[in-house]
Amino acid sequence: MNDFAAQSAVSAPAAARAPSGRALVTVPGARRALRALGLAFAAATLGACTLIPAYERPAAPVPASFPQAPAAAPAAPAADAIAWRDYFADPRLRQLIALALENNRDLRVAALAIERARAQYGIQRADLFPSIALSGGQNAQRAPGAFNAGGESTVSRQYSASLGFAAYELDFFGRVRSLEEQALQTYLGTEEARRSAQISLVAEVAGAWLRLGADRERLALARSTFETRQKSYELTRRSFDLGAVSALDLQQAETLLQGARADVARYTAQVAQDENALALVVGAAVPTALLPQALGEDAAAVAELPAGLPSEVLARRPDIVQAERALQAANASIGAARAAFFPRISLTASAGSASTALDGLFESGSRAWSFVPQIRLPIFEAGRLQASLDVAEIQRDIQVAGYEKAIQSAFCEVADALAERATLAEQLDARRRLAAAAARSFELSEARYRGGVDSYLNLLDAQRSLYAAELELIATRLSDATSRVALYKALGGGWQ
Structure with missing residues (x-):
């Protein structure tokens, strides 16, 4: 002025x-x-008109259906329609997720990025007046x-x-309006980025909470096994002193004892690391009352989520929408580059x-x-304007490739989650039956050994098999719970 x-x-x-x-x-x-x-x-x-090219959404470079997708009931709600408060059954986990949404620094940065993009859009829009x-x-x-x-x-x-x-x-040729449209799409993209960050945060908190529960259950099992083997070792040592068992039996008993002792130390460290990781992702100190003592059966919702069609699922995922917003912003920048010729x-x-x-x-x-x-x-620009237009068009092509890659990655995530879910029920049932059979085998081996029918070596093998089967059962239950969370995330749930 x-x-x-x-x-x-x-x-x-x-x-x-x-x-x-x-x-x-x-x-x-x-x-x-x-x-x-x-x-x-x-x-x-x-x-004012614009010279922005007509936008057409690129065709999704993925198959028309997900492999190994189960048939879902027509009335089943989509994953993105189920709020995380309704999906996770454990109240402690729900409170922990709410705490993370308030304190996680990555999500806070994403929210601030939205405010910055909104302000930048306001600056660009002000050029219209x-x-x-x-x-x-x-x-x-x-x-x-x-x-x-x-x-x-x-x-x-x-x-x-x-x-x-x-x-x-x-703005007769829409240069300013094209830039305003570019800023608008960038702003809308940051909002989708925040939603995507929230989905990842919800899944990360749930996964860390479930891993902590599983490792605490492993630690409890290792301690119980150590105490049992400690008693067995003391009994074997007294028998050895009386000449009832051989030195080989005593060494084998000690081998199992020290193995359980090493597992106790390993899982103790793992539990401490899980607690640290959970506190980091939550962004605040986690109250002890919200920590799981074991991996409960109701850690995640038991209802199966409908996979739906890829076109429907991928259109709902915030990261896919964000990639499309970036593509639309690049498309709008072409209009501004074209208007520079006029x-x-x-x-x-x-x-x-x-x-x-x-x-x-x-x-x-x-x-x-x-x-x-x-x-x-402009009369003579030494090719500057044409080069600027070429840059804008190439950037648009880059965003098209990025959009297609985002769709392919999302399709792969859903397909992998479905493939894992397709066999986990059978794996879980088999592991439960295996643990039950190992427990029964240990009882029979112990009875036969005490009756003098079987050797001490067979009893130790039965103990080892039972311990391994129980650990595998915990691992399979953890995989089942985390796969539910992974499928919920891959289908776009968790941003509400």
Whole structure:
């Protein structure tokens, strides 16, 4: 706005002067001209076209159906329609997820990125309208006596006050609107990025919580096994001292004892690391009451999620929507690059008052205005404009490839989760039966050994098999629970 004031101040002395010496610039039609100019601005803003290419969503480069997708009931809700509070059954896990959503730093950064993108969109959108400002100024000049007829130096002063705008672009070819559309799509993409970050956070908290429960259950099993083997070792040692068993039996008993002892130490460290990882992802100290003591059967929802069609599932995932927003933003930048080839019209205008005396600045006859339209037509740019257009089109092609890659990655995640779910029920049933059979085998081996029918070596093998079967059962239950979380995440659930 300093330019407006300077233009008004310079134009004022050049006007006709009244007998009092004050600059009087009288334009009877100035008000009507400014009103017509405002209507022209509005028409230019509302009627502007753009040179953005027509957007077409690329075809999804994936099969029409998921492999190994189970047939779901038609009334079953989609994963993204199930809020995480309704999906996870354990109240401790729900409280922990809520705590993580409040304190996780990555999610906080994603939320701040949305605010930044919203502000940047507001800045870009403001270019659609003229920036109006009020300015005032004084211009004082001293002329030496040699320049005056009387031989005396003189000081002249000029005062001005104006209201106007500078370099407002009439967006006839949609350059500004294309940039505004690009900023809008970028802003909407950051919102989808926050949703995607929330889905990942919910799944990460649930996975860490489940792993902690499984490792605590492993630790409890290792401690129980260690205590049992400690008693068995003491009994074997007393028998060895009495000559009832051989030294080999004693060494084998000690081998199992030390193995269980090593497992206790290993799972103790693993539980501590799980607790640290959970505190990190939550972003705050985790209350002890919210920590799982074991891997419960109701850790995740038991209802099977419908896989649906890939086109429906992939259209709902926030990361896919984010990739498409980036593609639309790149498509809009092509419109801005195309508009750069056409004339650019900008207007600078101001209206106000100018006078050589401060007390006469707002008196009758002191009105002044300035109207400076400019047009710029590129003639020779040494290939700069074409190169800019090429960059925009190549960037659009890059975003198309990124969008297709995001779809393929999402399809792979869902397919992998479905493939794991397809066999986990059978694996879990087999592991349960195996653990039950191992427990029964251990009972029979112990009875036969105490009855003198079987050897101590067979009893130790039965103990070892039972311990391994119970550990495998815990691992399979953990895989079953985490696969439910993985499928829930892959299908786009968890952002509500």
